[in-house]
Amino acid sequence: MKLLTLNFLTCAVKSCKSTSASFPLHPKDCELVSDTLKSDPKLLFNILPRLDWSALSTTASELGFPGLPPSAPTKEELEANEKLFHDLHTLLLETHISEGSLVCANCGHSYKIKEGIANFLLPNHLV
Amino acid sequence: MLPTPSTSHVAFERVYEPAEDSYLLLDTLSSEAEKAFLQRRFSSTLTGVLSPLVVEIGTGSGVVLSFVDAHAETIFGREDVLTAGIDVNRFACEATVQTVKVAEQEQVVQGKTSGIYLGNVVGDLAGPLRSSTVDVLIFNPPYVPTPDLPELPALSNTAANSSFEDDSHLLALSYAGGADGMETTNRLLDSLPGILNSDRGCAYILLCAQNKPEDVKQRIRSWGRKWGVETVRSSGMKAGWEKLQIIRIFRT
Numbered sequence: 212m213k214l215l216t217l218n219f220l221t222c223a224v225k226s227c228k229s230t231s232a233s234f235p236l237h238p239k240d241c242e243l244v245s246d247t248l249k250s251d252p253k254l255l256f257n258i259l260p261r262l263d264w265s266a267l268s269t270t271a272s273e274l275g276f277p278g279l280p281p282s283a284p285t286k287e288e289l290e291a292n293e294k295l296f297h298d299l300h301t302l303l304l305e306t307h308i309s310e311g312s313l314v315c316a317n318c319g320h321s322y323k324i325k326e327g328i329a330n331f332l333l334p335n336h337l338v
Numbered sequence: 339m340l341p342t343p344s345t346s347h348v349a350f351e352r353v354y355e356p357a358e359d360s361y362l363l364l365d366t367l368s369s370e371a372e373k374a375f376l377q378r379r380f381s382s383t384l385t386g387v388l389s390p391l392v393v394e395i396g397t398g399s400g401v402v403l404s405f406v407d408a409h410a411e412t413i414f415g416r417e418d419v420l421t422a423g424i425d426v427n428r429f430a431c432e433a434t435v436q437t438v439k440v441a442e443q444e445q446v447v448q449g450k451t452s453g454i455y456l457g458n459v460v461g462d463l464a465g466p467l468r469s470s471t472v473d474v475l476i477f478n479p480p481y482v483p484t485p486d487l488p489e490l491p492a493l494s495n496t497a498a499n500s501s502f503e504d505d506s507h508l509l510a511l512s513y514a515g516g517a518d519g520m521e522t523t524n525r526l527l528d529s530l531p532g533i534l535n536s537d538r539g540c541a542y543i544l545l546c547a548q549n550k551p552e553d554v555k556q557r558i559r560s561w562g563r564k565w566g567v568e569t570v571r572s573s574g575m576k577a578g579w580e581k582l583q584i585i586r587i588f589r590t
Contacts, residue, residue, distance in 0.1 A: 212459065213457055216457050254418045258454075328428065328458055329460070330428070331465055332426070332462060
């Protein structure tokens with residue numbers, strides 16, 4: 212799964228949904244893989260504004276990526292900063308999580324990722 | 339007609355094999371009427387309409403999600419479409435990853451674009467999704483009326499060498515819908531207001547005649563004026579009854 216997926220996932224436990232601690236989930240012991248994708252400025256321009264930037268910054272720093280700017284860059288900033296454009300392209304579109312887990316900071320439940328597929332089925336006591 | 343993605347690599351002993359219902363979804367999503375609807379709603383020339391996120395629940399072999407991903411530009415009029423899948427069956431998730439990969443490679447060979455596939459997760463319906471994030475949701479439910487609803491697979495049931503009973507259970511999850519074939523679909527419908535984008539969100543859901551589609555539509559109308567619902571495609575006329583139909587639920 213692409214790292215970007217984490218921006219759209221939360222803890223599956225019902226009582227966690229209303230708490231801000233359930234998003235983003237925190238990657239733990241994750242192995243990353245990357246592929247090469249042709250970079251297309253239009254893609255990043257249209258994806259960046261729909262992301263939760265602070266959640267993305269948290270995910271990136273927890274996975275050991277260099278710090279992101281405090282707020283999402285505008286189209287003009289991105290056009291003027293080739294390095295930032297390249298870093299974001301790599302982070303969002305080329306980076307996949309292959310193994311590890313995603314942990315909810317509210318309930319502590321850990322969702323395992325195997326071969327790039329995270330398992331959000333809950334044990335009976337959490338359903 | 340847009341080509342149907344290949345699923346020849348999928349083990350159909352434990353993953354639902356594409357059938358009439360899957361193809362009805364492909365026909366619907368690539369119909370002139372639905373392309374026009376989606377392009378109006380998600381046009382990249384409208385200000386504020388960012389890359390849409392398409393989520394399919396119950397991806398099975400992945401034939402529908404890979405079709406939308408590979409033909410994103412034709413269907414949505416833009417290639418920056420994000421796609422993702424959820425299935426309760428891990429084997430179905432693995433199959434979908436592979437099916438999307440093959441379909442995207444085929445697009446590359448033909449010099450054509452595809453969307454941006456994020457991945458598949460194992461999960462129960464919309465459970466793993468953050469609220470208000472989904473622009474287009476696609477669901478081909480377990481819609482066959484059955485006396486009982488099969489239990490969700492146990493968390494540990496991920497062994498590669500599963501038994502015949504395990505395989506049958508996974509297949510049962512893909513079709514057995516409990517009372518009126520609606521028990522699982524009703525749970526999904528309940529979650530729609532929470533997960534769909536509050537301005538543009540819409541959902542394509544397949545129903546069969548035994549699901550009492552008119553009752554389902556009436557129920558959605560009772561959600562109020564901010565919601566619309568239409569039958570956008572049907573098939574298999576039998577004695578005046580459509581056997582299968584696709585309804586589109588949408589924010590107005």
